Amino acid sequence: MKAKHAPDNLGGQHLMEKRIAIIGGGIVGATAAYYLSTLPGHPNVQVTLFDSGTGQASKAAAGIISPWLSKRRNQQWYRLAKDGADLYPQLIHDAHLGTDVYQQTGTIVTREVPTDLEALADLAVKRQATAAGMGRITTLSAQEVQQRVPLLTAPQPGVFLSGGARVDGAALVNALLTRASEQNLTVRHEAVTLTPDERVVSSLGARQFDRVIVAAGAWTKDLLATLGVTARVRPQKGQLIELAVKDYPLQENMPVVMPEGERDFIPFGHGHLIVGATHEDDKGFDLTPDADVTEDLLASAQRLVANVTAANITTVRVGTRAYTDDFAPFFGPIPDHERFLVASGLGSSGLTTGPQIGRLLAGSALYGGTPDWSEYEKPLTTYLTSSLA
Ligand SMILES: Cc1cc2nc3c(=O)[nH]c(=O)nc-3n(C[C@H](O)[C@H](O)[C@H](O)COP(=O)(O)OP(=O)(O)OC[C@H]3O[C@@H](n4cnc5c(N)ncnc54)[C@H](O)[C@@H]3O)c2cc1C
Structure with a gap:
């Protein structure tokens, strides 16, 4: 299959020295970390990824990448899943990963x-x-x-x-984190919390980062609660x-x-x-x-x-x-918390959609700008409510 790049909608172009935190080391966090270690401008960025690892969906997943005959009617989800499936061959090639991780077996x-x-x-x-x-x-x-x-x-x-494929989620996540660690990533195996004034609390203390990517899967609701944000995800x-x-x-x-x-x-x-x-x-x-x-x-x-x-x-x-109420994933800047980006609700097809989401979040964290991802998802306010609103 010919590898295709996903739409070039990563965000603006202004780059400054940045400290970025990623919370969650599943497929979203790991691909975000990988792209943050390879996109132009990455040497100006230090990335710290925190992952508690418990119950991670990405490591447990079956590994089927084949969204094309899905009965789901949600066109935004379908576009995202299709672009996610298309991104895989390029990602695997660029990260120098083998058929033990991903293979188009059909x-x-x-x-x-x-x-x-x-x-x-x-x-x-x-x-x-x-x-x-x-x-x-x-x-x-x-x-x-x-x-x-x-x-x-x-x-x-x-x-x-x-074009259908199988992927070993655990092997992929580990390999991407290893690649990124050779550049600008530090991985910390621990659970973190957030403070109402937007700090990340870990064994390092309560730290503020320039950008925080919350990629905490099913645990997103608990994590965002202290920010005063209600995430409708279960x-x-x-x-x-x-x-x-x-x-x-x-x-x-x-x-x-x-x-x-x-x-x-x-x-x-x-x-x-x-x-x-x-x-x-x-x-x-x-x-x-x-x-x-x-x-x-x-x-x-x-x-x-x-x-x-x-x-x-x-x-x-x-x-x-x-899971969200409409079974669709959501991702993007958290309303009223401009330093924060989030992705969750990937449901049963998150290994398929996850790399595309991680890539888009990485671009947004790196370059800023106001992304328009309406081709892929409903407005984030469908899934998130901020008490500041
Ligand atoms: C059994 C099973 C089979 C599946 N099969 C497929 C399939 O065949 N194809 C497909 O496309 N998808 C499949 N999926 C779905 C897919 O695995 C998920 O949608 C996707 O992996 C979710 O990725 P994520 O990065 O959002 O979350 P996760 O992979 O769950 O990662 C979130 C990470 O955040 C960490 N975390 C949470 N809170 C904190 C905190 N406070 N501090 C630090 N770390 C934290 C967690 O420990 C976890 O490691 C399957 C899922 C399961 C469970």
Whole structure:
């Protein structure tokens, strides 16, 4: 796939010596830190990233990058997700990362009923006109799906998109932070709070920064409360299982499979398969793997891959996603707190949208200006209320 740059809407051009804090080291914080270490003018900036690390969604995520056939009607979200997916190949190339972190294996979205499959293929062709990143579209019979993903013993027919990818969220975040640390970034593994007069309280004391990027995912509401800002964002628990399955050495790059009515299957090569994820709205910030959920995920795996048992489960991953009422992410300058930028509410597609958001926030923190990101999101006042307003 040809890598495409996202829209060039990073902000103004005035540059001064700056101290920037990032709170949160998930995909948003890590990509913001990476771009702050590479964009023109970065030597004039010192960046400190604080991350408590607990419950991070980015490290728990399944890693599917394939927004093009989503049923979601929110056009702003779709544009953001599409541009996020498009940004990946360039980001991976520029950061010198390998296929162990990100790979365009392609994704297969399956449909059992032939007319549904045709409708899906039609949708793919229609959307391809404005989404070159989707790559080649191929309609596959059940047998062809199995040839591409021999792990599946009960395949369904599907639509293959060659631009689809899988990413290892934990590896990506770690690698980006390592790259940025070679330039102007210091990472501190600790939780911080904010004071009403806009200081960041850490083991370093209460410090004021020129700009603060709040990239705290599901924890944004608590963090902003002391600033007098109410963020309408709530936690959602997500769980998935990692399985050790038969290795197919000649097919280490099997596509991701998104079966109808089942969990998603993400083969990571070398007999490593991820099946998930769950969406649990009633569990707050709980990070305990639930036995009944693990069983349910395993049952999902068994319906498509014969012979897997509980003995094949190597890990249960749990993370906390951030959700807004309209399921859309928000990001930008916090009203009445001009030093602060925020991003949250990335929901179930945050590995896809996160790098684009991190890149835009980095540009805004570095160059200032009043960004117009209305192509990607509703006004921030939809999600944030300031007591100063
Ligand atoms: C199980 C699961 C599967 C998923 N699968 C996919 C997928 O296949 N594709 C996809 O696109 N998306 C997926 N997602 C969604 C995606 O992972 C998230 O939307 C995205 O990672 C959110 O990134 P973030 O940077 O906003 O937040 P996070 O990754 O949650 O990072 C926030 C960080 O801020 C830190 N923090 C919070 N408060 C403080 C504080 N006071 N001080 C210091 N640090 C703090 C937290 O500890 C955390 O490390 C999945 C999520 C889950 C949970």
